[in-house]
Amino acid sequence: MKPLRRRHPHPEIPLVSTADVAFLLLIFFLATAIFSAERGLLLSLPTPGEAAPAAAGPTAHVAVAADRSVRLDGRPIPTRALRAELSARMRREPGLLVRITLDPVTPYAALIETLDQVKLSGARRISLQAEGGA
Amino acid sequence: MKIRRRVHHQSMIPTASMADIAMLLLIFFMSTTIIRSREATGVRLPGAFTGEPIRRETSIRISLSGLGEVAMNDAHVSMDQVAPLVAETLRENPALLISLYADSRTPYATVALLIEQLERARAPRVALAASRIEMP
Numbered sequence: 001m002k003p004l005r006r007r008h009p010h011p012e013i014p015l016v017s018t019a020d021v022a023f024l025l026l027i028f029f030l031a032t033a034i035f036s037a038e039r040g041l042l043l044s045l046p047t048p049g050e051a052a053p054a055a056a057g058p059t060a061h062v063a064v065a066a067d068r069s070v071r072l073d074g075r076p077i078p079t080r081a082l083r084a085e086l087s088a089r090m091r092r093e094p095g096l097l098v099r100i101t102l103d104p105v106t107p108y109a110a111l112i113e114t115l116d117q118v119k120l121s122g123a124r125r126i127s128l129q130a131e132g133g134a
Numbered sequence: 135m136k137i138r139r140r141v142h143h144q145s146m147i148p149t150a151s152m153a154d155i156a157m158l159l160l161i162f163f164m165s166t167t168i169i170r171s172r173e174a175t176g177v178r179l180p181g182a183f184t185g186e187p188i189r190r191e192t193s194i195r196i197s198l199s200g201l202g203e204v205a206m207n208d209a210h211v212s213m214d215q216v217a218p219l220v221a222e223t224l225r226e227n228p229a230l231l232i233s234l235y236a237d238s239r240t241p242y243a244t245v246a247l248l249i250e251q252l253e254r255a256r257a258p259r260v261a262l263a264a265s266r267i268e269m270p
Contacts, residue, residue: 019153026156029163039185040233040261045253104243108236109180111245112264116182 041115043128058093060086062118066103068110079113086121097125176200180238182264188233193261194223196252198236202244213247220255235263 062082063071070079077085090096098118102111111128118126177197196216197205204211206219224230232252236245252260 019156022153022156022160026160026163029160029167033163033167038179038188038263039182039266040188040231040263041182041185043249043260043262045249045257045260047256047258048253102242104241104246106242107238108240108242108245109238111242112180112182112238112262115262116184116264119184 041112041119057095057097058089059097059099060089062098062100062114064100064102064106064110064114066105068106068113070114079110079117082114082117083120086118086123090122095125096123097127098123099127099129101129177235177237178239179235179263179265181267183267183269185264185266186261188231188261188263192229193231193233194220196220196232196234196248198234198240198245198248200237200239202240204248213251216248216251217254220252220257224255224257231259231261232257233261233263 061073063074065071068079070077070082072082072085086096086098098121100111100114100118102114115126115128176199178200195207197208199205202213204213204216206216211219220232234245234248234252236248249260
């Protein structure tokens, strides 16, 4: 009897659909990718025990009330007008210290809005404190 | 005169390398995508015109909800735990930036308490996170 020679089929992984799978995954990642639009207003915190910036020299006092109304040196002013007002003062008094005080119940959005306007004015010396507190 | 027979070339776009390109793009997107885990606290950020981009890889993310719930890197913590946890993380990597994601409705007093905790942890730099608003 003639022994039958066993034929070994060449094993291989079918790769025909790899490109399709790659394209599907690519479309998924393209559709779900979110490019972050988050920004951060940078603050340099004092170390414990460090004194607050000296109020010597020109100072502008920005007070934000609980109802989000803003006063600049005691005078009511729309938040969006802070930038122009402070820019003009910065030109007259370089090195102006902007002291922002907030009512403890003021919403955080009001702080960001005010701080944003102050930063837009070009002020670099900013002090932040709660009304009647540190 | 012998009239030359016009040869019609079959025009086709070579697509052989398309799969390779797809694979390369796929690898790019897979390696750059950050799968955002569900926020530990529901936070609605306020908007701002200014600000520096926040890089997640080089920052400690602290969230503060409108109800005063605090989360550090999406894990709930109490207000008193913030200072020791941040101090410990900063000891390992002092270059980290603290990014504070506070809800726009949170009272300033609560935010001030959290900033006080960060001061106690000797965190030198804090970024108050906000969504970017385009200049009008």
